[in-house]
Amino acid sequence: MKILKLVFKNALRHKLRTILTILGISIAVFAFGLLRTFVTSWYAGVDASAADRLIVRHSVSFIFPLPSAYTNKIKTVDNVAEVSYANWFGGTYIDKSNFFARMAVDVNTFFEVYPEFLLSDEELANFKRERNSCVIGSNLAEQYNLQIGDIMTLDGDIYPGKWDFVIRGIYQPKFNSTDANQMFFHWEYLNERMNQESPGRANFIGWFIVKVADINKSSEVSAAIDQVFKNSTAETKSETERAFQQGFLASTGAIISAMNAISFIIVGIIMLVLGNTMIMAARERTREYAVLKALGFSGSHLTTLILGESTFISLLGGAIGLAMLFPFVDVFAQFMPKGFFPAFYIETITLVLCMVAVLVIGIAAAIFPIQRAVTTRIVDGFRFVG
Amino acid sequence: MSKLIEIRDLKKSYWREKLEIPVLNNINLTIDSGEFTALMGPSGSGKTTLLNMIAGIDKPDDGSITIEGQEISSMNETALAKWRANNVGFIFQFYNLIPVLTAFENVELPLLLTKLSKAERKQQTETALKIVGLADRMDHYPKQLSGGQEQRVAIARAIVTDPLILVADEPTGDLDKASAEDILNLMELLNKEHEKTILMVTHDPHAAERAQVLHHLEKGDLIKSDKKAVQEH
Numbered sequence: 001m002k003i004l005k006l007v008f009k010n011a012l013r014h015k016l017r018t019i020l021t022i023l024g025i026s027i028a029v030f031a032f033g034l035l036r037t038f039v040t041s042w043y044a045g046v047d048a049s050a051a052d053r054l055i056v057r058h059s060v061s062f063i064f065p066l067p068s069a070y071t072n073k074i075k076t077v078d079n080v081a082e083v084s085y086a087n088w089f090g091g092t093y094i095d096k097s098n099f100f101a102r103m104a105v106d107v108n109t110f111f112e113v114y115p116e117f118l119l120s121d122e123e124l125a126n127f128k129r130e131r132n133s134c135v136i137g138s139n140l141a142e143q144y145n146l147q148i149g150d151i152m153t154l155d156g157d158i159y160p161g162k163w164d165f166v167i168r169g170i171y172q173p174k175f176n177s178t179d180a181n182q183m184f185f186h187w188e189y190l191n192e193r194m195n196q197e198s199p200g201r202a203n204f205i206g207w208f209i210v211k212v213a214d215i216n217k218s219s220e221v222s223a224a225i226d227q228v229f230k231n232s233t234a235e236t237k238s239e240t241e242r243a244f245q246q247g248f249l250a251s252t253g254a255i256i257s258a259m260n261a262i263s264f265i266i267v268g269i270i271m272l273v274l275g276n277t278m279i280m281a282a283r284e285r286t287r288e289y290a291v292l293k294a295l296g297f298s299g300s301h302l303t304t305l306i307l308g309e310s311t312f313i314s315l316l317g318g319a320i321g322l323a324m325l326f327p328f329v330d331v332f333a334q335f336m337p338k339g340f341f342p343a344f345y346i347e348t349i350t351l352v353l354c355m356v357a358v359l360v361i362g363i364a365a366a367i368f369p370i371q372r373a374v375t376t377r378i379v380d381g382f383r384f385v386g
Numbered sequence: 387m388s389k390l391i392e393i394r395d396l397k398k399s400y401w402r403e404k405l406e407i408p409v410l411n412n413i414n415l416t417i418d419s420g421e422f423t424a425l426m427g428p429s430g431s432g433k434t435t436l437l438n439m440i441a442g443i444d445k446p447d448d449g450s451i452t453i454e455g456q457e458i459s460s461m462n463e464t465a466l467a468k469w470r471a472n473n474v475g476f477i478f479q480f481y482n483l484i485p486v487l488t489a490f491e492n493v494e495l496p497l498l499l500t501k502l503s504k505a506e507r508k509q510q511t512e513t514a515l516k517i518v519g520l521a522d523r524m525d526h527y528p529k530q531l532s533g534g535q536e537q538r539v540a541i542a543r544a545i546v547t548d549p550l551i552l553v554a555d556e557p558t559g560d561l562d563k564a565s566a567e568d569i570l571n572l573m574e575l576l577n578k579e580h581e582k583t584i585l586m587v588t589h590d591p592h593a594a595e596r597a598q599v600l601h602h603l604e605k606g607d608l609i610k611s612d613k614k615a616v617q618e619h
Contacts, residue, residue, distance in 0.1 A: 003498065009486040291482045294443050295496045295543075296471020298464060378443040382478075 003301065007308035010281070018313060021277045025317025025361070026324065028270040029354050033325040035263040036350040039256055041341040044177045046245040052215045053113060055244040056208035056225055059235040065204035066234050074208060077224045081213040084109035087187055087206040091154040091163065100140060102154060104187040113211045116174040123148070123169030131189045135169035137180035152183070159190065176345050210238070267357045274365035278310050282369030289373045290381025299374040306370045311362030318358030322351065390550065390583055391417040391440060396449035398435055409435045411606040413449070422577040422584045424597035431603040433587045434555055440585060441474050441553040442466045454550060471499045475544030477554035481536040483528040489515065490524040493542045500547065514542040518572060534565030541572060545582065552576065554586040558593050570596050
């Protein structure tokens with residue numbers, strides 16, 4: 001028999017109490033992991049930002065357009081490797097509840113500045129060739145059962161009218177955090193129609209995407225671009241893609257902070273639950289610890305016994321919680337409306353946090369019982385009546 | 387027989403708030419190796435306190451306890467724990483077995499502190515259980531044993547490391563007459579055939595009769611008696 005066997009036997013001494021504690025920890029770890037997944041998914045767009053991309057928008061607000069003619073001027077700025085642009089289209093696909101990003105883009109450059117949208121050469125060539133074609137993300141294709149060659153009809157709101165697009169490409173996300181819920185079509189197609197129906201709105205784009213040659217010079221490039229358009233009718237504000245995405249999420253910061261806080265409160269609660277279990281267990285075994293000490297077992301042996309039991313329970317609870325989390329997140333991601341999160345998956349940091357949390361809980365819950373078991377005098381332990 | 391335990395000017399008091407309650411007053415005592423000694427006295431006479439200090443689980447306020455040349459009252463807790471593991475076997479009134487461990491595992495427990503291999507531990511544990519007559523109950527848990535059998539397991543646990551001294555605190559206090567007799571026979575056997583030095587605290591004059599030497603305590607003072615004197619009590 002080894003000390004670890006006694007740890008295991010002690011942990012299962014009150015089976016119901018141990019099972020309930022493990023269940024409590026597993027549910028709490030599951031809830032913690034799920035909340036963290038919500039938080040990290042919310043920030044997936046920020047995480048997916050490339051360090052070498054800048055976003056150039058109207059200095060007043062993102063909703064004001066910029067002249068497409070700025071493209072060539074931006075290209076002249078030092079350390080600018082490529083310039084692309086995009087325009088928010090909005091509109092409705094089948095039903096208003098079907099929310100996903102629909103954007104008019106520069107077909108010649110867009111997929112060069114966004115290499116994480118994986119599109120075959122053939123699909124890209126077909127997309128470029130056909131003015132009224134579009135490319136959609138694989139998640140959208142799966143959700144709406146769309147295939148190449150199918151027609152997507154949008155009801156325009158910002159740009160009124162019926163808009164028909166032929167799907168010529170389905171892009172795959174390169175990373176877990178890459179958003180595969182978007183639709184891209186030709187900005188030229190939009191612009192032609194604006195020229196005909198609403199000339200005052202023609203030749204404007206929503207924002208520029210600038211790929212910098214040297215990421216260490218991003219701030220200089222941003223400043224230089226804004227300087228080019230200073231005192232013009234449409235001044236620009238250039239920032240890194242990450243800062244741009246964070247600006248989008250700023251309005252939801254309070255909710256995310258609350259979710260963050262709740263997730264850590266859950267950790268605190270399970271710490272108290274396990275702490276209570278361990279204190280009860282150690283109190284019941286006061287006489288046994290005294291016997292072990294009398295037999296020659298030292299404080300470090302008792303520490304091993306109590307800490308081992310505590311961490312065994314917390315790690316087992318944590319493992320069960322994580323085992324429940326994976327299938328739940330998969331199912332949840334399938335039933336959740338596409339486009340709500342750029343990507344919904346369990347990040348490695350969430351797993352690390354869960355494991356660190358259960359380990360910390362296991363250790364913290366054992367501190368008081370260890371202190372009591374080690375410092376109680378043997379003779380007092382023998383007199384103890386639980 | 388050589389001197390094994392030497393106690394000089396031993397004093398111990400307990401404090402209840404600000405009130406000092408003397409438990410042992412200037413105890414001087416010598417116990418020889420291989421001796422079966424009984425400590426008797428009324429409740430509160432200090433016999434268990436004296437036993438605990440000889441066993442190294444309590445410390446005196448003053449005086450010295452020397453066992454086989456080692457002054458144990460000045461040892462720190464870690465050294466004392468090691469000393470106990472190597473030199474003392476404990477037999478308690480309420481057996482104090484670990485309920486989630488089998489008889490074998492309970493007896494093996496003190497051997498986990500030694501460097502013995504698994505096979506050596508097994509052999510030594512089986513030998514101890516054979517000596518107490520429970521070789522056929524090794525896989526039983528304490529709740530599956532009678533009180534007398536539990537105490538036998540506790541005795542096996544006490545002797546498994548072959549300690550210098552066996553200390554027994556009311557070893558028959560929780561047993562029926564027949565079981566108590568069995569336990570006393572076993573202790574006598576350990577003393578006579580295995581030459582164990584035994585120090586036993588008891589209320590029971592019948593149990594004390596088995597001892598070769600009797601020390602009587604009263605209000606913290608020690609009065610020495612021999613076996614014959616016990617019979618006269």
